Amino acid sequence: MSFNRYILIYRESDAGVDKNENLFDAFMKELGEKDPSNSVQVVDAVMNGKADPDSTLVKIIPDNIYFKCKDPVDAIKIVDDFIIKNNPVKKLEAAANNIQYRIVLRNCGVIDPENINEYIAREGYSALEKVLFDMTPDEVIAEIKKSGLRGRGGAGFPTGNKWAFTQQAVGDVKYVVCNADEGDPGAYMDRSTLEGDPNSIIEAMAIAGYAVGASKGYIYIRAEYPLAIKRLEIAISQATEMGLMGKNIMGSDFSFEIEIRYGAGAFVCGEETALLASLQGERGMPKPRPPFPAVKGLWGKPTVINNVETLANIPVIIIKGSDWFNRIGTEKSKGTKVFAVTGKVKNSGLVEVPMGTTLRDIIFTVSGGIGNNRKFKAVQTGGPSGGVIPEKFLDTPIDYENLVALGSMMGSGGMIVMDEDDCMVDVNKFYLQFSVDESCGKCAPCRLGGRQLLTYLQDIAKGNGDLKDIDKMKRIGNAMQKASLCGLGQTTSNPIQSALKYFYDEYEEHIVHKKCRAGKCLELLTYTINPEKCSRCGICKRVCPASAISGDRESGFAIDNAVCIKCGECYNRCKFDAIDRG
């Protein structure tokens, strides 16, 4: 298992297999001839995002150089010149985004996730070995505390403290739970980590088990992630077979086993106490805290619950030490954070950067900025629990505290970029609808407040709003923040509160002028034909699915707004810009 170099051939999820087949064969054939010692491995890697349709991205590790390959001839050139002769091949080189720093995603796309040997070859399970034989549970917890690692699920609670509370809690049986119920729409770092590097999560859970004194772990994962489930199952069975999991791990006194449990589609189960209820076969309803799960969790026993991304950091911290980890990031937020940058950026995908990187660097440098010649408007971080951040704050270094100060939050790391075509009222309505659907209904502030907020938003989007509604919305939002039982209700109003802070004028426009500048709120739209620009070609009349356009080539055309369904078909099809939308 000793390769000097790896050639990663990237494809876009399962779709691009055929496209790369020739290239893959070309590399294999050329290496077979020129590299008899078999020191280079070719890897079929999956890209976290969108690929260039005309070429295939190829990465060489450890050189960290990217190439763009179009046909098999390029493969031969890379092997001959770069791999064998060590000459640069500038012509094929692709730009790399060097501000990324991979800790959590260190193995994703690099190793075969269904082969435990490849994980082991990259220092896998050596952290577990180190804690089992060279460290006491107290030392492990002290190391994690010192590293400054904070929970990546959203709230940012120090992981070391969580472990310490569970360790100190009295109980004969304790549990470790991995929260893989990634429900935040627009975030998929946990799915990618589990699919790309399942063993790192299993190893980290065993380390957590050793530290807090637990011998049983549960992974609570969404049923919508079948591939992640399959790969976790493979990883667990391979690890058990090799004695890295199960009874007397590596011959020590420590035993640990892991069971996978499926979620069934409930966002609120990301909340610790609701997740535990779901694991016990009940409705996923949160309970008041305290008692905290660290003291009284699963079946009343002390339980430590960590998110996938948090756990993925653990083995690295153990191997490289807390001092190393401590140097990455900002004063209060250590390490890196994975963001799922999606929406209107040119290159959507996962981005892992050190804490303290600015939003501008992530959106414009790594993700390539906004496509289609549109202008950046805002970015939503923290999903339905977060808020929008406008352009003037793009240079803020990202950490837990700064995002909260801007009225948003870190959340699980979803980053939805919006341009001028997105309407704040519409986006708020979308998030509110989501939060209302997902509210479990247990506590009144969330159940009633959310619905009331949604009613106001629906009215505003239809042009039936009143400026007084804004004050009412703020008051309801504040009440929900203070009185809701769990994080879901406490944060439901966050998107609205932040939009009112930064995009008040847009709300005002909807309410007072009955206009939606982005053209998203259909009820406020009217389409009219500008007779000066109209060439009377008649295409609008032909494409109108509602027959709302009358007239002929002699007298010109007109739109009857009582019949119009605002589909925008005429607006899109008119070649002369003769249809006004307002």
Added chain:
Amino acid sequence: MRDNIENMASENDADSKKVATPVRQYDVVVKILENYQYNHEKLIPILHAVQEEYRYLPEAVMMYVANALGISPARVYGVATFYAHFALQPKGKYVVRVCDGTACHVKGSMNMFETIKKVLSLSDKKTTTDDLLFTVETVSCLGACGLAPVMMVNGDVYGQLTENKVKDIIENIRKHEAGVKK
């Protein structure tokens, strides 16, 4: 999946607990229950398996599961209605789940949803076609935001959708089904 459950269950048959005269039509359910040792804490995995078998949760089966686990039907019903994954109405052979996560939403997922409904003559109230071939629904996020807008037909994910692409996908399934019938 069905074969799996039956295989796994038949291995356990010998040493499984005796159930008071299992009704024949619930043979499969009994096997599922045995598989999970009649443990009411595993109600959610049990319901997952039942739904895999029936494509939804029939009321009579939920009653049977409640009795067999020794819990109230209200608890089973409560769990079944709480989680979005469980369906109380029969679903079509092909379940089309259009992702309406934030990334898909800003990239026009609702247009895709409307297109599919139009192609299949469905509405917000009527989500399954009369021939029980298609069910169309939205899902809060499939976690494939890089490929937005996205939808899933049973186990297959389709990304970077356009209205034409969506129509083709539906048309191909129809053609495939017509071919199978002949």
